[in-house]
Amino acid sequence: MVSELDGVPVITTRREEALTGLAGMVSKGLGWARKYSLFQYPFVTACCGMEYMTVGSARYDLDRFGAALPRWSPRQADLLMVVGTVNCKQAPVLRRIWEQIAEPKWVVAFGVCASSGGFYDNYATVQGIDRIIPVDVYIPGCPPRPEQVLDGIMLLQKKIQNQPNRLTANWPRPEAAGRREG
Amino acid sequence: MSKAVIGALVERFPDAVYDAYEGVGGDDCVFVKRDRIAEVCRHLREVERFDLAPYITAVDYLGADPRFEVVYNMLSIPRNARIRLRVKVPEGEDGVVQSVSGVWRGADWFERYCFDMYGIRFSGHPDLRRLLMYDEFVGHPLRKDYPLKGRQPLVPEREVPDIFRGPGPEGRD
Amino acid sequence: MASQNVNELEPVGPAGLDTRATPGSFGAGEPARPLGRDGKPAAPGELDAPLPAKRMVVNLGPSHPAMHGVTRAVVELEGETIRSMKLDIGFLHRGFEKSCENVTWTQCFPYTDRLNYVSSIMNNVGFALAVEKLCRLEIPERARYLRVLTSELHRICDHLTLVGAMGLELGAMTVFLYAIEARDVIWDRLTELCGARLTSNYARIGGVARDMPDGWAEKTIATLDRVAALRDEVDGLLTRNRIFVDRTRGTGKVTREDAIELGFTGPCLRASGEPYDIRKAAPYLVYDRLEFDIPVGTNGDNFDRYLMRIEEMRQADQIIRQCFAQMQPGEIIVADWSYALPPKPQVYGTIEGAMAHFKLVMEGIKVPAGEAYSYTEAANGELGFYVVSDGGGRPYKLGLRAPGWPMLAALPHMTKDAMLADLVPTFDSINMIGGEVEQ
Numbered sequence: 001m002v003s004e005l006d007g008v009p010v011i012t013t014r015r016e017e018a019l020t021g022l023a024g025m026v027s028k029g030l031g032w033a034r035k036y037s038l039f040q041y042p043f044v045t046a047c048c049g050m051e052y053m054t055v056g057s058a059r060y061d062l063d064r065f066g067a068a069l070p071r072w073s074p075r076q077a078d079l080l081m082v083v084g085t086v087n088c089k090q091a092p093v094l095r096r097i098w099e100q101i102a103e104p105k106w107v108v109a110f111g112v113c114a115s116s117g118g119f120y121d122n123y124a125t126v127q128g129i130d131r132i133i134p135v136d137v138y139i140p141g142c143p144p145r146p147e148q149v150l151d152g153i154m155l156l157q158k159k160i161q162n163q164p165n166r167l168t169a170n171w172p173r174p175e176a177a178g179r180r181e182g
Numbered sequence: 183m184s185k186a187v188i189g190a191l192v193e194r195f196p197d198a199v200y201d202a203y204e205g206v207g208g209d210d211c212v213f214v215k216r217d218r219i220a221e222v223c224r225h226l227r228e229v230e231r232f233d234l235a236p237y238i239t240a241v242d243y244l245g246a247d248p249r250f251e252v253v254y255n256m257l258s259i260p261r262n263a264r265i266r267l268r269v270k271v272p273e274g275e276d277g278v279v280q281s282v283s284g285v286w287r288g289a290d291w292f293e294r295y296c297f298d299m300y301g302i303r304f305s306g307h308p309d310l311r312r313l314l315m316y317d318e319f320v321g322h323p324l325r326k327d328y329p330l331k332g333r334q335p336l337v338p339e340r341e342v343p344d345i346f347r348g349p350g351p352e353g354r355d
Numbered sequence: 356m357a358s359q360n361v362n363e364l365e366p367v368g369p370a371g372l373d374t375r376a377t378p379g380s381f382g383a384g385e386p387a388r389p390l391g392r393d394g395k396p397a398a399p400g401e402l403d404a405p406l407p408a409k410r411m412v413v414n415l416g417p418s419h420p421a422m423h424g425v426t427r428a429v430v431e432l433e434g435e436t437i438r439s440m441k442l443d444i445g446f447l448h449r450g451f452e453k454s455c456e457n458v459t460w461t462q463c464f465p466y467t468d469r470l471n472y473v474s475s476i477m478n479n480v481g482f483a484l485a486v487e488k489l490c491r492l493e494i495p496e497r498a499r500y501l502r503v504l505t506s507e508l509h510r511i512c513d514h515l516t517l518v519g520a521m522g523l524e525l526g527a528m529t530v531f532l533y534a535i536e537a538r539d540v541i542w543d544r545l546t547e548l549c550g551a552r553l554t555s556n557y558a559r560i561g562g563v564a565r566d567m568p569d570g571w572a573e574k575t576i577a578t579l580d581r582v583a584a585l586r587d588e589v590d591g592l593l594t595r596n597r598i599f600v601d602r603t604r605g606t607g608k609v610t611r612e613d614a615i616e617l618g619f620t621g622p623c624l625r626a627s628g629e630p631y632d633i634r635k636a637a638p639y640l641v642y643d644r645l646e647f648d649i650p651v652g653t654n655g656d657n658f659d660r661y662l663m664r665i666e667e668m669r670q671a672d673q674i675i676r677q678c679f680a681q682m683q684p685g686e687i688i689v690a691d692w693s694y695a696l697p698p699k700p701q702v703y704g705t706i707e708g709a710m711a712h713f714k715l716v717m718e719g720i721k722v723p724a725g726e727a728y729s730y731t732e733a734a735n736g737e738l739g740f741y742v743v744s745d746g747g748g749r750p751y752k753l754g755l756r757a758p759g760w761p762m763l764a765a766l767p768h769m770t771k772d773a774m775l776a777d778l779v780p781t782f783d784s785i786n787m788i789g790g791e792v793e794q
Binding site: 241242290324 | 452454631637793
């Protein structure tokens with residue numbers, strides 16, 4: 001069992017303390033900037049596309065989350081929203097588009113067909129896009145209600161906020177008790 | 183009115199057309215030989231004015247001989263009449279039907295679909311290749327002996343160890 | 356400087372520039388002269404001649420912004436003109452026919468929902484009519500009215516989606532927002548009725564799944580008024596809009612004979628001038644008791660196809676109001692327990708009810724062996740279901756004639772020798788819905 005005391009640094013230098021505080025602030029700022037400016041690549045295939053259109057429209061506005069602007073080139077996007085069924089013929093296309101998006105990138109599986117194949121368990125459909133690309137947030141539903149989609153986006157935003165980032169990954173951190181290398 | 187059309191067909195092509203019957207709901211249907219279907223369709227389009235491109239589909243009667251059947255559902259807009267033509271097709275080398283894409287350009291993709299899904303070949307078709315499935319796919323999916331879950335993935339699948347995979351006939355479902 | 360003979364100038368001019376390096380440049384004091392080929396003055400008319408170009412093959416890939424399902428178009432361009440186009444489809448093929456062969460008849464309804472996913476109820480009704488034709492079933496009056504009513508509501512949704520998407524892709528984004536808002540309010544009503552906004556799963560073999568909730572009729576009429584206001588707004592923004600008309604009038608023209616030969620049905624056929632509508636030619640359900648008009652176009656271009664949709668929305672509105680006026684209370688599904696689930700008190704109370712329920716759920720409806728083709732006028736054209744049964748509880752074959760199929764197949768013909776920019780409104784106006792075309 002890990003108790004709170006295990007995480008308490010035994011000896012910290014003032015430099016380490018300052019850098020940890022700064023790393024925390026930078027992480028928070030970076031997370032804030034990333035989560036409120038999602039450039040989505042809407043990989044729309046099927047019926048979920050109708051709900052995607054609704055989520056982007058006036059009533060269930062996706063723009064207030066900063067995520068409204070679809071970028072139709074994978075080079076300019078960072079959120080790959082796979083909306084609808086992906087079948088075996090489409091799979092290489094999806095893989096290539098995912099590879100073309102630059103880090104940091106996130107993938108949202110919108111709808112049951114993208115999450116797990118839906119009820120199309122047959123010769124043509126990929127049983128969930130996580131068989132091809134790693135997924136961050138799954139939004140089930142056939143099709144999901146727009147409120148559900150917004151909930152999924154907010155979940156993704158929370159994940160982005162807490163994500164470790166490459167900028168502060170190598171900054172020195174204070175060692176905790178029992179974890180010093182010998 | 184459709185019965186009159188069927189009657190006229192039987193009279194005009196007694197050796198190509200056989201077994202006229204009235205199906206469920208008043209549909210008038212007749213069987214046609216697979217090497218005369220283009221001629222019959224040309225007559226239907228030019229004389230009987232069945233000018234709308236028909237809906238062509240195929241059925242796999244596994245166990246029957248001949249195994250496949252290509253069904254043409256036709257509509258004549260000026261006469262407001264509908265008939266159905268059924269063409270029996272054996273499997274294997276003989277399984278070739280005359281193409282009607284020379285009569286209606288709109289029949290082209292329907293025949294490609296029948297080829298893609300059932301493997302029925304159409305002679306005289308300008309571009310007979312797969313329509314919905316990808317070229318690397320082996321087999322014809324809608325045949326009754328093709329397994330429902332017979333996936334042929336194009337992209338190697340990732341290992342996702344923490345997701346429950348249900349049972350499936352192909353080992354890895 | 357005064358005009359000097361170019362050939363007498365020093366090759367190295369001021370600031371070390373080579374005055375002969377860029378023929379036609381004016382910086383070295385050469386007199387201006389019209390550009391022609393090989394440094395000679397241009398012949399009259401040569402300036403207007405098109406530049407010779409190589410044909411370029413461009414791939415409009417399966418994932419592209421037109422949001423009309425996934426279609427890959429390989430276009431051979433000469434300048435801006437499309438010389439030929441090859442379509443590669445199948446990126447949304449989900450195995451509808453094969454899936455339906457492995458489930459019971461009632462379990463096919465969700466699969467049919469997702470064919471034309473903007474007007475799902477029409478798919479449900481089409482399939483139900485095909486199976487009822489094979490079973491020789493007569494469905495109750497109220498069920499018929501409910502089917503017609505909901506079908507027309509979804510027809511309005513389909514046309515709104517098309518008009519909105521067409522506006523969006525030609526640059527009118529406000530029209531898209533209005534159309535989606537109108538579609539949303541209709542979906543709110545349908546949620547109250549069917550349980551789902553989009554994929555309704557409403558029809559059953561023998562009738563419909565559930566009856567209208569209390570007060571739904573009044574709410575729907577109010578919704579129709581709101582939709583009519585939004586539709587008139589959209590109409591006012593697009594129909595006399597200079598840019599919209601310039602881009603859609605005269606593009607994607609299909610003559611009447613061509614349209615029939617290529618297999619067009621529905622609004623695209625009527626836009627080309629052929630007044631064929633299944634609701635008038637072979638009325639089914641209660642369409643023979645309703646009064647409505649069929650709009651018919653003259654030119655067969657994109658603008659006419661758009662006008663068909665706007666007018667059909669008006670007619671659908673009229674149909675729905677008449678349905679509400681004419682509908683009487685009654686049964687919504689046949690009383691025969693070999694087709695319809697028995698009511699719950701019978702299922703829990705009587706042996707016959709429990710047995711009937713069990714057999715229907717586990718084995719499916721026993722449809723007599725045979726084959727039937729049934730056709731309805733869906734939002735996009737003739738939606739046909741060719742049903743083959745072997746007497747069991749599962750379909751033996753369920754063939755679908757998608758209304759958008761012939762239109763998509765004809766796209767290369769329609770865009771031959773058109774400009775690349777004309778491909779966008781043409782693709783929009785044929786209303787290709789990926790789910791139904793790629794089954």
